[in-house]
Amino acid sequence: MKGFWVLLFLLGLPSLASADDLAPTPQPSPEPPAAVAPAAPLVLPVVIEPAAPAIATPEPVVQPARPAKPVKEKPLLQYKTGPATWTVSGETRARSEYRKDFAFQPDGGGQHAFYLLCTRLGLLAELPVGAAFVEGLDGRDLTDEASPKRQYNPLDLHQAWVELRKPAKMPVNLKVGRQELNLGARLLISSPVWANYVRSYDLVRATVLGSRWKVDAFGGRVVVSDPDAFDPWKDSEELWGLYGTLQATENISVEAYFLGLQTRTTAAAPIKGEDGKTGDLSRYTPGLRLVGSALDHALDFEAEVALQRGSRANDDVSSHAQHLSVAYRFATPMAPRVKVELNRASGDSDPKDGTSQTFVPLYGTSHDPYGMVDFFRWQNMEQAGLILSAHPHATIDAFVEGHLFALADAHDSWVDTGGNKLRAGRVNGGARTAGQELDARVAWTPSRHFKVDVGAARFLPGQLVDDTQAAGKDVGPADWVYLQVSGVL
Ligand SMILES: [Ca+2]
Numbered sequence: 018m019k020g021f022w023v024l025l026f027l028l029g030l031p032s033l034a035s036a037d038d039l040a041p042t043p044q045p046s047p048e049p050p051a052a053v054a055p056a057a058p059l060v061l062p063v064v065i066e067p068a069a070p071a072i073a074t075p076e077p078v079v080q081p082a083r084p085a086k087p088v089k090e091k092p093l094l095q096y097k098t099g100p101a102t103w104t105v106s107g108e109t110r111a112r113s114e115y116r117k118d119f120a121f122q123p124d125g126g127g128q129h130a131f132y133l134l135c136t137r138l139g140l141l142a143e144l145p146v147g148a149a150f151v152e153g154l155d156g157r158d159l160t161d162e163a164s165p166k167r168q169y170n171p172l173d174l175h176q177a178w179v180e181l182r183k184p185a186k187m188p189v190n191l192k193v194g195r196q197e198l199n200l201g202a203r204l205l206i207s208s209p210v211w212a213n214y215v216r217s218y219d220l221v222r223a224t225v226l227g228s229r230w231k232v233d234a235f236g237g238r239v240v241v242s243d244p245d246a247f248d249p250w251k252d253s254e255e256l257w258g259l260y261g262t263l264q265a266t267e268n269i270s271v272e273a274y275f276l277g278l279q280t281r282t283t284a285a286a287p288i289k290g291e292d293g294k295t296g297d298l299s300r301y302t303p304g305l306r307l308v309g310s311a312l313d314h315a316l317d318f319e320a321e322v323a324l325q326r327g328s329r330a331n332d333d334v335s336s337h338a339q340h341l342s343v344a345y346r347f348a349t350p351m352a353p354r355v356k357v358e359l360n361r362a363s364g365d366s367d368p369k370d371g372t373s374q375t376f377v378p379l380y381g382t383s384h385d386p387y388g389m390v391d392f393f394r395w396q397n398m399e400q401a402g403l404i405l406s407a408h409p410h411a412t413i414d415a416f417v418e419g420h421l422f423a424l425a426d427a428h429d430s431w432v433d434t435g436g437n438k439l440r441a442g443r444v445n446g447g448a449r450t451a452g453q454e455l456d457a458r459v460a461w462t463p464s465r466h467f468k469v470d471v472g473a474a475r476f477l478p479g480q481l482v483d484d485t486q487a488a489g490k491d492v493g494p495a496d497w498v499y500l501q502v503s504g505v506l
């Protein structure tokens with residue numbers, strides 16, 4: 018299998034070298050308004066999730082300063098009966114957001130305030146042979162006048178799975194049912210927890226465990242949020258993949274993956290090629306990720322590269338994306354940390370050449386990476402970010418970030434985190450500079466059971482926005498402020 022990946026990479030290298038791709042046609046992509054949760058440390062020893070955590074604990078993407086003094090508190094509701102351990106998990110989270118001039122629409126987007134509430138309640142049963150978990154999630158929009166409601170999906174089944182751990186002493190875990198899935202840096206497969214809709218998947222998943230490696234194999238379908246009925250799986254699509262992690266040295270792990278997505282064109286969601294004809298989509302995404310640390314964990318680094326091949330209606334798919342970040346934490350009071358990150362994902366440079374060069378980030382997360390305002394995801398983009406963080410108190414993490422954004426190709430559309438087209442591709446190309454973003458965020462976590470998170474961001478539109486704005490309309494900066502309070506069992 019490793020040879021297969023290597024071969025795929027070699028096949029893809031020419032297109033990496035000549036990154037001068039062509040042509041627009043944003044992919045109707047599978048992402049709902051995504052988002053994320055905080056983060057944890059970056060360098061993972063081969064993550065051999067022993068038991069699936071009850072509450073979603075996403076793997077790291079953006080890294081905070083050294084995690085606040087790890088508050089090791091037991092779950093409040095945990096009971097033992099014979100060999101079984103029962104844990105009740107729960108979280109309720111309220112968030113208020115204020116947005117101004119957000120959408121770059123001709124009228125400027127106006128001002129909006131809204132109030133979201135997300136509650137989840139679960140029961141985990143653990144036995145020596147495995148575990149079972151069931152969890153409900155309730156997403157509400159408490160804004161009076163909002164119609165339709167945002168991120169609204171009253172109590173529904175979020176997770177329901179059974180896991181066998183090393184049956185018959187084989188080095189494999191088997192997990193079947195509705196479950197969250199976060200792979201690697203979560204740039205391609207994730208269950209982001211920022212939005213009220215937390216993505217889950219109906220999957221069969223096997224994890225083969227070695228001493229310094231593991232391989233995940235999974236197949237199934239993503240779950241679709243339906244505010245009026247039981248959340249179904251997306252029956253026009255299959256998702257599968259292999260994800261291998263090797264702990265190469267004590268401080269460096271290497272990951273290799275191959276993800277497959279097959280989507281059938283339907284009347285409700287037609288997949289249209291560059292020739293205007295509809296057809297099915299087969300998108301294959303091989304990738305490599307390197308993550309590690311040095312200098313006694315003061316220096317962190319991460320690199321990821323992914324290619325996409327396949328077919329989309331009558332078009333060939335040929336796209337690629339890269340991620341690189343380096344961070345250094347100073348061993349001084351407040352543990353200040355400086356991080357530089359670069360992201361790129363190809364766009365299409367010719368809407369009529371029969372090749373789709375738009376990289377599509379599958380079910381990746383977009384709120385943590387690429388700035389908080391969520392005007393970008395890993396698709397037709399170039400981004401450079403500088404992230405400063407510090408740890409002024411054992412319970413406080415503070416961040417200040419600056420990001421520069423451009424489209425990879427101005428012939429292709431600008432697509433935001435949720436897959437919405439902010440600007441269509443332009444036949445003659447033009448300015449690629451989309452804007453700059455400044456973010457500030459403070460998280461206070463006095464206990465495992467209580468957290469307050471407050472943030473503000475400003476996005477300053479660039480030349481691309483000026484050039485594509487309706488005549489006579491000036492577009493000012495977009496502002497965003499939020500306050501979030503969470504209580505966890
Ligand atoms: Ca094209």
Ligand SMILES: [Ca+2]
Nearest residue numbers: 173243246248
């Ligand atoms: Ca529902």
